[in-house]
Amino acid sequence: MSDSHVTPPPPSPSAGRRRAGTTAALIRAQDTAIPQADRAGSGEPPTPAQAFDALHAYCAPALIRQAYLLTGRHDRARDAVVRAFRLAWQRWPEVAHDRDPAGWVRAATYDCALSPWHRLRLRDRHPDPPSDPADRALQRALLRLPPSYRRTLVLYDGVGLDLPETAAETEASTPATANRLMHAREAVAACLPELADPAALHRGLLRLGSAERSPAPGSRDIRTAGERSIRAWTRCALALTVTVAGATALTLETAPTHYLAPVSPGHAVQGLPVPGSLGPLSRDALKLSTKLRKEAGGGPERLVPQAR
Structure with a gap:
């Protein structure tokens, strides 16, 4: 069923008693x-x-x-x-x-x-569960509904809001709210046929709600607890701010001011030839060395410049 063609549900008996x-x-x-x-x-x-x-x-x-x-x-x-x-x-x-x-x-x-x-x-x-069997049956039917359907049903048939106000409070469109309400009523009527009439459903919700007789908490206690909670959160925020500021100051104080290149660790170099050691000249090398010393200028003529 499209939301744009949903037929508005019949009004709840309490819907006429408006916010006046x-x-x-x-x-x-x-x-x-x-x-x-x-x-x-x-x-x-x-x-x-x-x-x-x-x-x-x-x-x-x-x-x-x-x-x-x-x-x-x-x-x-x-x-x-x-x-x-x-x-x-x-x-x-x-x-x-x-x-x-x-x-x-x-x-x-x-x-x-x-x-x-x-x-x-x-x-x-x-x-x-309440003591009355009819109230227990209605409670089971309500708790089987999805939360959004249950909220819409309580607002419209229990509190007595009209459809636009119910839609505004549940943050849904008016056609979607009407669709939820009709499905919720059908689900309750399937479990409890005697509550198919909106007037009977309204009386059943009032009767089930009256089973809750817990005293309301004192307003002064609520105000005191709220102020205490605000003070506690304020202290936590201040402590967190001080902690972050201290950590930032410590970081600025201890952090290096310039870049230091990392030193690579040393390692052994392999595969190089073994350096030779000098020893005594052989007979041929000794003859060559003597011959070179005897040459003019200590070397062959082609290596010595001649002045002309």
Whole structure:
């Protein structure tokens, strides 16, 4: 089936409850998280820590339940939320100016929960099944889906995002997202025919997500751990910089300043003739030597120039 001719899936029952109430709910959570004593006085805007605590109070409980739908494990869901909020605090200026801070943290949570590195740990291969048999069957059906299909199904039928928002958060085109959603619904309906209706699937996802009752980690602990991590990475970067600078200085100090040609090692030369040794003249050589001495000029006439 071509993506350009995919029929949009029927809307989820929760898709109609749009983000209109998100801003108001976030403001109410912020009013609850910030003490009245801190807000009294000049009416200044909340500090970054107070705004982060408000976002955490609003998002963390729901994100733990959503991460449990994606992973099937309580500890992995909690760890994904902690990592996402720690990353949000480290990049707080970016998150604070984002159009949807809650969506930013949700996307980070989903990325951490579906990271392929978790497959290397043996304990992550075995989910924590809920006590209800229907919830266990739905969890098995969800975990059989590819990660991208599972994420699309949870966002659309669980969280209640519409199709364009789901496509934007999963970084896919709208036709491809609709195709993933329809295949995910068909796979779940093949295992659980009673969940073929989107309304029944939505209720099943909510019921399975409510099985995750782990308390959300404290926002102050997350901020403290994030700042400690930043300090540790800063120290490591400084130590590495000092090490590289010291090694460079040592190299410049000990390296030669000019080229020294290497001296070839000596070796024996073979195949040369043995030099002759001088001995006494023979009788013939002695006669020739006497004759040459007697000649004029000490040699033959042809070798001596004549003056005329």
